[in-house]
Amino acid sequence: MVNISSNIETREKEIWKILESVTDPEIPVLTIVDLGIVRNVKINEEEVEVSITPTYTACPAMDMIAVNIRLALLENGYTIIKITTVLSPVWTTDWISETGKEKLKRYGIAPPLSSLDKDGQTTVIQCPQCRSDNVHLISQFGSTACKALYQCDDCKEPFDYFKCH
Amino acid sequence: MNHHINYILHLADNALILSQRNSEWCGHGPILEQDIAITNISLDLLGQARNFYQYAAELINKSTSQPIKPSTEDLLAYLRTEREFKNCLLVEQPNGDWGQTILRQHFFSTYQFLLYQKLQQSKDGQLAAIAAKALKEVTYHVQWCKEWVVRLGNGTAESHSRMLHAIDALWSYTGELFENAEYELHLINEGISVDVNLLKNEWQQKVNEIFSEATLPLPEKVFMHTGGKQGIHTEYLGFILTELQYMQKTYPGCEW
Numbered sequence: 456m457v458n459i460s461s462n463i464e465t466r467e468k469e470i471w472k473i474l475e476s477v478t479d480p481e482i483p484v485l486t487i488v489d490l491g492i493v494r495n496v497k498i499n500e501e502e503v504e505v506s507i508t509p510t511y512t513a514c515p516a517m518d519m520i521a522v523n524i525r526l527a528l529l530e531n532g533y534t535i536i537k538i539t540t541v542l543s544p545v546w547t548t549d550w551i552s553e554t555g556k557e558k559l560k561r562y563g564i565a566p567p568l569s570s571l572d573k574d575g576q577t578t579v580i581q582c583p584q585c586r587s588d589n590v591h592l593i594s595q596f597g598s599t600a601c602k603a604l605y606q607c608d609d610c611k612e613p614f615d616y617f618k619c620h
Numbered sequence: 621m622n623h624h625i626n627y628i629l630h631l632a633d634n635a636l637i638l639s640q641r642n643s644e645w646c647g648h649g650p651i652l653e654q655d656i657a658i659t660n661i662s663l664d665l666l667g668q669a670r671n672f673y674q675y676a677a678e679l680i681n682k683s684t685s686q687p688i689k690p691s692t693e694d695l696l697a698y699l700r701t702e703r704e705f706k707n708c709l710l711v712e713q714p715n716g717d718w719g720q721t722i723l724r725q726h727f728f729s730t731y732q733f734l735l736y737q738k739l740q741q742s743k744d745g746q747l748a749a750i751a752a753k754a755l756k757e758v759t760y761h762v763q764w765c766k767e768w769v770v771r772l773g774n775g776t777a778e779s780h781s782r783m784l785h786a787i788d789a790l791w792s793y794t795g796e797l798f799e800n801a802e803y804e805l806h807l808i809n810e811g812i813s814v815d816v817n818l819l820k821n822e823w824q825q826k827v828n829e830i831f832s833e834a835t836l837p838l839p840e841k842v843f844m845h846t847g848g849k850q851g852i853h854t855e856y857l858g859f860i861l862t863e864l865q866y867m868q869k870t871y872p873g874c875e876w
Contacts, residue, residue, distance in 0.1 A: 512754050513667020542671070543749035545756070595760050596657035600664065604653065620756050 463498050470496045470503060473531050477523045480516045481599050484562045487520055491550025494541055502535040503528060508546045511600040548620045565605065565616040582607035583614055623803035625679050626706060627813050630801065630849060632672030633707035636697055638728060639665035640864050641715060650718055657764060661725065664757045671750045673697055698868035702858050709848040710793040712857045719772050719779065720786040726765035727790060730826050731797045733758050734819045743811035766830050773834025787839055795844025
């Protein structure tokens with residue numbers, strides 16, 4: 456049991472810190488904070504309310520993420536927890552933090568481009584292995600709802616691209 | 621049940637039944653990447669269906685003062701009967717060959733894209749939010765189907781003739797997409813539902829463009845089947861539900 460600080464602002468910061476330890480079950484190098492899944496943290500007296508938003512409508516990881524948030528907060532002494540799912544505003548890959556995008560690249564997934572340069576995407580996606588931009592699309596649909604499948608024409612490695620959304 | 625709830629169930633049922641149909645391809649797709657693609661689309665539709673069912677269940681529970689058993693997304697998907705389902709006839713049609721599945725998805729995704737574009741301005745904030753979210757995914761479905769329709773229509777003599785067959789099998793189920801059911805008519809003035817009649821021309825135009833690129837003939841005016849939105853279905857829905865609802869009907873309330 457950790458001492459729960461009485462100051463609301465400090466406590467909210469503590470909770471954000473705890474949430475940074477919760478990772479995405481499909482892409483374990485990313486935390487739910489990196490992904491922009493956590494939209495808000497609110498403290499109502501003893502209750503902690505965490506608002507989360509799904510990345511994709513049918514993301515099967517959402518239930519597990521909610522459970523993991525609960526566990527992480529419980530481990531840190533918070534017992535009254537409310538997790539709310541919000542759909543609006545709609546999640547966008549623009550909310551993935553710069554650190555998150557760096558982590559994705561190192562993990563072997565090409566990070567999403569900004570939604571602003573979506574139209575020119577084929578020229579800017581980089582192979583996460585050899586950094587070549589000589590790549591082609593294999594399929595818009597990959598191993599999970601959020602990824603497309605590409606192949607690098609230089610090093611020949613196929614790789615996942617986190618779809619721009 | 622009131623019009624609002626019926627409308628949400630209609631949107632949910634469309635997504636669920638087409639999701640179920642597409643999921644029949646799991647492990648049977650022509651190549652691995654396309655097996656993954658069609659099941660991804662299936663999953664996206666399932667996600668939409670869940671959002672709509674959860675919302676419908678919430679409204680049903682609010683409208684009943686003391687429900688004996690509160691409604692849930694699972695009850696709505698697994699324990700309603702054929703006549704209670706309000707999906708369009710198009711989505712329950714058999715998969716046929718790959719071409720027929722593609723064409724069914726192309727007709728439906730083109731419709732759903734136009735529908736959600738409008739629905740995201742609905743005065744019902746939750747419907748607007750679900751539509752805005754799903755629209756991003758539907759955009760990918762539209763693109764994928766379009767490429768396949770062109771590839772098959774423009775491909776070999778065999779693929780072309782199979783697409784002609786698919787058009788024959790499916791075209792007469794497209795008219796229903798643009799006919800408002802009673803629950804839709806009631807909600808149009810309140811700004812909640814989309815007047816699907818107004819989507820028809822744009823849908824037709826988009827389909828025409830793709831067909832002409834795919835060297836496929838535009839279908840003639842034919843008799844259009846209707847009834848699904850009111851619960852009168854083709855014989856296929858009963859078989860779909862038998863499989864879809866088997867577990868909950870055999871082991872009521874089972875969870876894993």
